[in-house]
Amino acid sequence: xxxxxxxxxxxxxxxxxxxxxxxxxxxxxxxxxxxxxxxxxxxxxxxxxxxxxxxxxxxxxxxxxxxxxxxxxxxxxxxxxxxxxxxxxxxxxxxxxxxxxxxxxxxxxxxxxxxxxxxxxxxxxxxxxxxxxxxxxxxxxxxxxxxxxxxxxxxxxxxxxxxxxxxxxxxxxxxxxxxxxxxxxxxxxxxxxxxxxxxxxxxxxxxxxxxxxxxxxxxxxxxxxxxxxxxxxxxxxxxxxxxxxxxxxxxxxxxxxxxxxxxxxxxxxxxxxxxxxxxxxxxxxxxxxxxxxxxxxxxxxxxxxxxxxxxxxxxxxxxxxxxxxxxxxxxxxxxxxxxxxxxxxxxxxxxxxxxxxxxxxxxxxxxxxxxxxxxxxxxxxxxx
Amino acid sequence: xxxxxxxxxxxxxxxxxxxxxxxxxxxxxxxxxxxxxxxxxxxxxxxxxxxxxxxxxxxxxxxxxxxxxxxxxxxxxxxxxxxxxxxxxxxxxxxxxxxxxxxxxxxxxxxxxxxxxxxxxxxxxxxxxxxxxxxxxxxxxxxxxxxxxxxxxxxxxxxxxxxxxxxxxxxxxxxxxxxxxxxxxxxxxxxxxxxxxxxxxxxxxxxxxxxxxxxxxxxxxxxxxxxxxxxxxxxxxxxxxxxxxxxxxxxxxxxxxxxxxxxxxxxxxxxxxxxxxxxxx
Numbered sequence: 001x002x003x004x005x006x007x008x009x010x011x012x013x014x015x016x017x018x019x020x021x022x023x024x025x026x027x028x029x030x031x032x033x034x035x036x037x038x039x040x041x042x043x044x045x046x047x048x049x050x051x052x053x054x055x056x057x058x059x060x061x062x063x064x065x066x067x068x069x070x071x072x073x074x075x076x077x078x079x080x081x082x083x084x085x086x087x088x089x090x091x092x093x094x095x096x097x098x099x100x101x102x103x104x105x106x107x108x109x110x111x112x113x114x115x116x117x118x119x120x121x122x123x124x125x126x127x128x129x130x131x132x133x134x135x136x137x138x139x140x141x142x143x144x145x146x147x148x149x150x151x152x153x154x155x156x157x158x159x160x161x162x163x164x165x166x167x168x169x170x171x172x173x174x175x176x177x178x179x180x181x182x183x184x185x186x187x188x189x190x191x192x193x194x195x196x197x198x199x200x201x202x203x204x205x206x207x208x209x210x211x212x213x214x215x216x217x218x219x220x221x222x223x224x225x226x227x228x229x230x231x232x233x234x235x236x237x238x239x240x241x242x243x244x245x246x247x248x249x250x251x252x253x254x255x256x257x258x259x260x261x262x263x264x265x266x267x268x269x270x271x272x273x274x275x276x277x278x279x280x281x282x283x284x285x286x287x288x289x290x291x292x293x294x295x296x297x298x299x300x301x302x303x304x305x306x307x308x309x310x311x312x313x314x315x316x317x318x319x320x321x322x323x324x325x326x327x328x329x330x331x332x333x334x335x336x337x338x339x340x341x342x343x344x345x346x347x348x349x350x351x352x353x354x355x356x357x358x359x360x361x362x363x364x365x366x367x368x369x370x371x372x373x374x375x376x377x378x379x380x381x382x383x384x
Numbered sequence: 385x386x387x388x389x390x391x392x393x394x395x396x397x398x399x400x401x402x403x404x405x406x407x408x409x410x411x412x413x414x415x416x417x418x419x420x421x422x423x424x425x426x427x428x429x430x431x432x433x434x435x436x437x438x439x440x441x442x443x444x445x446x447x448x449x450x451x452x453x454x455x456x457x458x459x460x461x462x463x464x465x466x467x468x469x470x471x472x473x474x475x476x477x478x479x480x481x482x483x484x485x486x487x488x489x490x491x492x493x494x495x496x497x498x499x500x501x502x503x504x505x506x507x508x509x510x511x512x513x514x515x516x517x518x519x520x521x522x523x524x525x526x527x528x529x530x531x532x533x534x535x536x537x538x539x540x541x542x543x544x545x546x547x548x549x550x551x552x553x554x555x556x557x558x559x560x561x562x563x564x565x566x567x568x569x570x571x572x573x574x575x576x577x578x579x580x581x582x583x584x585x586x587x588x589x590x591x592x593x594x595x596x597x598x599x600x601x602x603x604x605x606x607x608x609x610x611x612x613x614x615x616x617x618x619x620x621x622x623x624x625x626x627x628x629x630x631x632x633x634x635x636x637x638x639x640x641x642x643x644x645x646x647x648x649x650x651x652x653x654x655x656x657x658x659x660x661x662x663x664x665x
Contacts, residue, residue: 207501208499208500208501211499211500211501211505212498212499214498214509215491215493215495215499215501215505215509216488216491216493216495216498217495217496217498217499218498219481219484219485219488220488222476222477222481222485223474223485226475226476226477227472227475229456229468229472230468230472230473230474231474231485232455232456232457233456233457233460233465233468233472233549233552234457234485234486234488234489234548234552235457235460235488235489235552236485236488237457238457241495244496244499248499
């Protein structure tokens, strides 16, 4: 009797014997774009592909001055991985982490150590970095399992500064203030090739993130974020799945860390400070929690802003530096919170909400400019 | 062997004794009704059965095994499913997503295989979707499948909740006020649904409801709780006529109006206890 799994289809068949075809769900034919519609979508897809793949090549860049530096583009991709990492915790589980720089840093130093000190291969190093990221995240998660909301945020904040001041200061492992060299792998030493490598890792992370949300773990996280009691009554082990979220988040962060280490080719503990954690929060929230597209776009936006690329691209130095007296390197710390407030009050879905109509159109749906609207401001988005 | 056996269950919150020495049992295929005024401890009892509360004393046994210390999700895995008084659904998800979530334990793949996008997960996800579809069809809820839970009216949600709890594949169903927010006709229909579900899935059901006509019609056995204690128990009509029960509900002497209600309830029946309908809302 405990397997109504088997009982159920039999029962429906028995209750309605002539309507057995109804057992296979009748799916209403969904709306399909016309041929012209497909062509239009194809054109946009090609354009997007060209922007992503060829923009850093600088040949046909629409902005000749801006993103000329392919390293900035790589950094944007790496930040996207880091932001997706935070999105797993903050978006899917509702656990706000203010110590994400430590997550990334652990991966960075692990990878640098393996490549420089142990002379092992880069790809192995990325794997180990991901593992290290996951393990430290699970440890932090296990320690703070009973905490939610602000209290959890405080623990991560403390953990972040602990890692920055203490963990990353162990000279034998991290090279101390002098930094640790982290050479790029043989084939990928050029900026372009490294960029494509980062893109490949982003694709992998996006795949995992997609499957996470489309499988039982993602559903469990969505349920426990909103209502842990209901989740457990569905048979979900709430604590176990919070730890799964930590593990996945740490995994992504570890990958991002390894990539950023070999991107800079030398890493210093001071680059993993609170500002980085703050940036990740901004990317994720302004990008739009739980929206993959939004988080990636948010990450790219803040990466370009942080690196000064956006400011110079639109020739805004005069405005920020001249008019407001704001040096370019601080622009993101002023613009970010402003955007954060605008997001929280006007568009809780962030960039993801803004681009949702386009995203849906691109994936073969009818264009609906209200699509993807987040009408309820989830005030208690962070589990209180 | 009884499906559920609660013996001498006591729970105290600070100085308040919410349940005192409650003993209750539900047999195989039985529908047990629990009635009682607000604050009698009915939902607290459910919370002890499902594991949200740890009783101060006493024992909860499911099919002969002591489950008093088990966490909630393990009890669900054993086959105890419950609904909540104030709708236990994920409000920002659609009905279908809720059903998929509720089938958490029916999904055969490992969560990590799902995250990695293992080849078996795709077929399994399709199976889960089809099973959700069947359950919705069974409860005549197909039309709300794509609706967000937060957008649906209360009465429909109570049915969706039953669909969700069925998706967890329970043996023992604990329903906390399934009939609240429903009119007399809807409550009658709900009673039919419950009887039918018991038949189809071989369920045992324990239900709390203020809708006394519904409870007396579908239940095989009824307990009446008051101030955390079992005030009366027995066949539905015996409990209904029990002098203490009427006193607990109405605060008056009972024998003024015995009113033997007709056994089958024809549609909107003359409600003997009108004050109790949807009392917890």
